[in-house]
Amino acid sequence: MWKLIxxxxxxxxxxxxxxxxxxxxxxxxxxxLVLRDFIERGIIPVAGPTTLSGHHLGPMFYYxxxxxxxxxxxxxxxxxxxxxxxxxxxxxVLYEVVTLMFGVWPARAVxxxxxxxxxxxxxxxxxxxxxxxxxxxxxxxxxxxKVHGAWTWGKWLALGAVTGILIQLHYPTVFFIGLLVxxxxxxxxxxxxxxxDVAFAFAWGFIGFTVSLLPFLWYESTVGxxxxxxxxxxxxxxGGDPVGKRVMVSLWLxxxxxxxGRTLPYxxxxxxxxxxFLWLFFFVRRPTKRNVFLTAWFFGGLLPMGRFSWAVYxxxxxxxxxxxxxxxxxxxxxxxxxxxxxxAVCILGVVVIFQLMKVDVFxxxxxxxxxxxxxxxxxxDEIGDSRFSFTLINSKSFSDLHYxxxxxxxxxxxxxxxxxxxxxxxxxDQADCPAPLSLVKDTEVQVICYxxxxxxxxxxxxxxxxxxxxxxxxxxxxxxxIYMFKRRPDLVQ
Numbered sequence: 001m002w003k004l005i006x007x008x009x010x011x012x013x014x015x016x017x018x019x020x021x022x023x024x025x026x027x028x029x030x031x032x033l034v035l036r037d038f039i040e041r042g043i044i045p046v047a048g049p050t051t052l053s054g055h056h057l058g059p060m061f062y063y064x065x066x067x068x069x070x071x072x073x074x075x076x077x078x079x080x081x082x083x084x085x086x087x088x089x090x091x092x093v094l095y096e097v098v099t100l101m102f103g104v105w106p107a108r109a110v111x112x113x114x115x116x117x118x119x120x121x122x123x124x125x126x127x128x129x130x131x132x133x134x135x136x137x138x139x140x141x142x143x144x145x146k147v148h149g150a151w152t153w154g155k156w157l158a159l160g161a162v163t164g165i166l167i168q169l170h171y172p173t174v175f176f177i178g179l180l181v182x183x184x185x186x187x188x189x190x191x192x193x194x195x196x197d198v199a200f201a202f203a204w205g206f207i208g209f210t211v212s213l214l215p216f217l218w219y220e221s222t223v224g225x226x227x228x229x230x231x232x233x234x235x236x237x238x239g240g241d242p243v244g245k246r247v248m249v250s251l252w253l254x255x256x257x258x259x260x261g262r263t264l265p266y267x268x269x270x271x272x273x274x275x276x277f278l279w280l281f282f283f284v285r286r287p288t289k290r291n292v293f294l295t296a297w298f299f300g301g302l303l304p305m306g307r308f309s310w311a312v313y314x315x316x317x318x319x320x321x322x323x324x325x326x327x328x329x330x331x332x333x334x335x336x337x338x339x340x341x342x343x344a345v346c347i348l349g350v351v352v353i354f355q356l357m358k359v360d361v362f363x364x365x366x367x368x369x370x371x372x373x374x375x376x377x378x379x380x381d382e383i384g385d386s387r388f389s390f391t392l393i394n395s396k397s398f399s400d401l402h403y404x405x406x407x408x409x410x411x412x413x414x415x416x417x418x419x420x421x422x423x424x425x426x427x428x429d430q431a432d433c434p435a436p437l438s439l440v441k442d443t444e445v446q447v448i449c450y451x452x453x454x455x456x457x458x459x460x461x462x463x464x465x466x467x468x469x470x471x472x473x474x475x476x477x478x479x480x481x482i483y484m485f486k487r488r489p490d491l492v493q
Contacts, residue, residue: 002108010091010115014084014124020365022080022125026399031127033405034062035069046219053234055227058168058216061129076369079127087124090135091115097142102333109348110325118358119262130170130315137322153204160208171231173319175301263324265354279327298323375475376406388423389415391447394430400448417447426483433481436472
């Protein structure tokens with residue numbers, strides 16, 4: 001009954017107003033283009049999205065989304081709904097993991113905390129590969145717990161496959177390979193398993209790992225394994241210049257704040273030290289195998305991130321999101337007296353209420369999907385059969401593939417931004433769009449360009465000297481605007 005209640009709460013908070021609240025930017029447009037080619041045109045992806053360092057991930061993300069594309073109609077809302085389904089599965093897996101490790105009542109408590117976490121709710125709606133990392137991290141723990149109790153080839157095969165999937169969702173998850181090595185080493189040191197058992201386990205795990213990576217390994221063999229070698233090089237170098245000790249400590253606190261902020265409300269970079277010190281105090285008092293594992297997972301994953309000199313974005317830390325929930329479950333499992341349990345439940349109830357106050361289900365969303373579709377439809381009506389190109393201004397997206405997805409669906413074929421087309425469309429997809437007269441006065445506009453001819457540099461368009469302004473129109477409910485320009489007649493080829 002409790003499990004059903006938690007699932008209903010999680011489902012409602014993720015599905016309600018899904019179309020308005022889910023984010024749909026360039027990364028989501030890219031995924032939809034690949035999925036459409038995969039499902040409808042039979043073009044099987046063998047390489048996944050690129051990371052910020054320019055290296056490809058594996059294609060497993062697209063394979064995982066394919067059932068949702070087929071089941072729910074193939075559009076962005078359908079695939080977002082599938083992401084929600086996988087997010088709800090994560091709640092169930094967390095419930096099962098905590099039940100196995102710490103008991104039923106801690107499972108109910110932390111699953112409810114996970115279900116109402118505002119950040120996790122938002123992540124579960126968005127079509128983006130890092131958002132599946134927490135689910136597969138929990139599956140990793142579930143299978144590791146299972147193989148520890150029953151040393152069978154099938155479970156090790158599945159564990160290896162899940163590890164291979166994790167690496168294809170985001171490269172920081174290579175940490176789980178190290179976690180497996182640490183686990184095997186501890187078994188040997190404690191003489192819980194012999195070398196033969198460990199070799200047997202790793203052989204089957206390696207088979208599962210390799211099978212899950214086969215399409216990507218085939219692709220890498222055709223390009224000289226440049227992505228794998230490049231990622232290893234970047235991770236080994238730490239991203240450039242070494243980081244000083246004070247900076248490193250500051251970064252650790254910043255990253256810990258981001259991780260615990262997914263679990264507990266009103267965390268700050270200062271207050272986050274409270275749950276960390278409480279956990280260390282608890283760990284010293286109860287250094288069980290499970291607590292050793294959680295401590296190694298948290299600090300073993302957190303500390304290396306502090307050595308990177310580049311910006312560590314939130315999604316780099318997604319492989320650590322389950323840890324605070326499991327830590328809370330471990331603490332709750334030690335509370336046996338009914339009075340103490342009652343106090344703990346009251347505290348958790350307050351936390352849940354605070355989290356529910358921060359969720360966005362009853363707030364207006366950006367309505368990204370409808371806004372982008374409306375803008376593309378307006379462009380189609382304006383340009384007719386004219387040759388054109390477009391770019392984005394005042395956008396929070398780093399690419400224009402969400403617009404290209406809808407343009408492709410509507411039969412529009414924009415030319416390369418560097419060609420001599422007669423019509424230029426500028427798209428502002430935020431509320432604070434510049435006034436047309438202000439935009440016309442700008443001498444240059446920087447554009448998004450991904451064609452090979454751009455050579456990795458965003459070119460600029462000389463609006464004032466090369467183009468004549470024609471008109472602009474507000475998109476939908478005012479959350480965007482399109483601007484139309486015509487190239488000066490003497491410059492048209």
